[in-house]
Amino acid sequence: GENVEQHPSTLSVQEGDSAVIKCTYSDSASNYFPWYKQELGKRPQLIIDIRSNVGEKKDQRIAVTLNKTAKHFSLHITETQPEDSAVYFCAASIGYGKLTFGQGTILTVHP
């Protein structure tokens, strides 16, 4: 089955800096790659997603890049703010909504 590896497990940045989280996947059939933000005890919130026919997608301060050949995708957050502090999960899917999640990254943005 699909295996998703996510790095780093923790990331600490100063407010205003950029944050980058990277994921690799194993199944070349995966074609949908969402990123979720989860606060303690809350549901995961979709922040951005990308499909395999696109190399990059941007939404304000958040961007995702996908390299199908290398089977890795990354989340980029620019101009980080303290409210960006949370756990971020990448995921991969071959379809039908069945997601395999990465291990998660605890992002801390210091004021």
Add this chain to the structure above:
Amino acid sequence: GAVVSQHPSRVICKSGTSVKIECRSLDFQATTMFWYRQFPKKSLMLMATSNEGSKATYEQGVEKDKFLINHASLTLSTLTVTSAHPEDSSFYICSARDVHLSGEKLFFGSGTQLSVL
């Protein structure tokens, strides 16, 4: 966006009892729902795929007789933890896919924190 309601949000029970968790899609039909388990500071682990009108598909290592899943309608899936033990204590969360509106996007319930004494 689509709303998924999950109840209860928190439950405390004694060992040996059964606990039922409900997951409802409020404004869309979900032929497929997913149940995850999450330990503190860990990732979401898929337990099973709930299919409306048919048997659930369980992931490897998940006991289907312990975690009973019923998806009797297009808007409701239930997970019953039978004969709960302290090691079943965890955060359980469901998700649903609105095929007509959102394609691959999943919408998550608010989760259920289960504590077994």
